[in-house]
Amino acid sequence: RKEVEQDPGPFNVPEGATVAFNCTYSNSASQSFFWYRQDCRKEPKLLMSVYSSGNEDGRFTAQLNRASQYISLLIRDSKLSDSATYLCVVNKHRGSTLGRLYFGRGTQLTVWP
Amino acid sequence: DVKVTQSSRYLVKRTGEKVFLECVQDMDHENMFWYRQDPGLGLRLIYFSYDVKMKEKGDIPEGYSVSREKKERFSLILESASTNQTSMYLCASSLWSSSGSSYYEQYFGPGTRLTVT
Numbered sequence: 001r002k003e004v005e006q007d008p009g010p011f012n013v014p015e016g017a018t019v020a021f022n023c024t025y026s027n028s029a030s031q032s033f034f035w036y037r038q039d040c041r042k043e044p045k046l047l048m049s050v051y052s053s054g055n056e057d058g059r060f061t062a063q064l065n066r067a068s069q070y071i072s073l074l075i076r077d078s079k080l081s082d083s084a085t086y087l088c089v090v091n092k093h094r095g096s097t098l099g100r101l102y103f104g105r106g107t108q109l110t111v112w113p
Numbered sequence: 114d115v116k117v118t119q120s121s122r123y124l125v126k127r128t129g130e131k132v133f134l135e136c137v138q139d140m141d142h143e144n145m146f147w148y149r150q151d152p153g154l155g156l157r158l159i160y161f162s163y164d165v166k167m168k169e170k171g172d173i174p175e176g177y178s179v180s181r182e183k184k185e186r187f188s189l190i191l192e193s194a195s196t197n198q199t200s201m202y203l204c205a206s207s208l209w210s211s212s213g214s215s216y217y218e219q220y221f222g223p224g225t226r227l228t229v230t
Contacts, residue, residue, distance in 0.1 A: 008153075043203060043221035044156070087156070100146075100171075101219055105155030 001026050006088045006104035013111055017078045021107045023071045023088030032091040033064055035073050038106065039084045047073075047086070078111045085109070116140070117222035119204055125228045132191040134225050136204030143209030145187035146219065147171075147179060149200040156203065162187055163209055194229045201226050 006023040013019050025033075033050035048055070050062040050071055061074040071088055088104035120135035136145065146161040148171075158171030160179040168179050176198060180188040187206075191198055202225045208217035 043223055045221070046218045100158070100161060103156040105153070 002104075003027060003102035004088050004090050004104040006107050008105055008107060010108040010110060013078055013109070015078055015080060015111055015113055017111075018074065018076045019078060019109065020075075021073045021086055021088070021109075023073075023104055025069050025071065025088075025090045025102075027090070027092060028066075028069060030069075030090045030092050033062075033071050034089040034091070034101075035060075035062060035071075036087040036089050036103070037084045038087060044087055044103075075109075078109075080111050080113060083109055083111045117204055117206055117220050119202075119222040119225050121225050122223060123226050123228075125230065126191075126194050127230055128195060130191075130194050130229075132194045132227065132229075134189040134191075134202055134204075134227070136187045136189070136206075136222055137185055138187075138206040138220070139185065140206060140208075140220065141184065142206035142217075142220075143184070144207045144217075144219075145181065146205040146207075147177075147187065147189045148203045148205065149173070150203055150224075151200050159189065194227075196229050199227060199229045 004025050035047040036044040037047040038044040048057050050064045052064055054063045059076045063072045085106040085108045087106045090102045117138045126132050144163050147159045148156045150156050157173050159177050160171050162168045162181040165184050178190045204222040205219040207219045
């Protein structure tokens, strides 16, 4: 079973729409959670961390449910520039593997005018 | 500004050739990583290193080796390139957390698209 599972999409939404991505992780010992963004033909970059209490950064809201081992990302008022692949990422702290990240396969989002 | 550079953006090699992919970071990061990314499979970790001369296997190390002689440089070596190693290769680096309680963001290079014919 993969460490991180997410719906690959694609999600195609109009500008202004609200869209939500979900992700599950398999290891209950996982400590840290993130969303990375990858634009077409570019490298991944950190979008935001995900905290237990949920957190918001402008139009982006991330939620974590440790009991269900579930992470979500909500994008409100979608912009054309939000078109990208969103990667769900998990970090486990364990000895020498500190710093290693486990990436989901990514969810592709296209926002159309 | 944080910077991870990779030696080539595009590379074409023949089957059986020995291939070197170089990655350099200028942030004094302890951790360095090599991934490959393929459509439908996402990012898969090949090898990583948390210190000079230290290395650990990731999920798909077969057919690859690595070298880290200096802190800023992490090399990926394909000993005998095969067509199934055609892929996008991404290098990343991050700080080391000895306490285990902190996470440090991974910074990626622009990637090397390798084609093996």
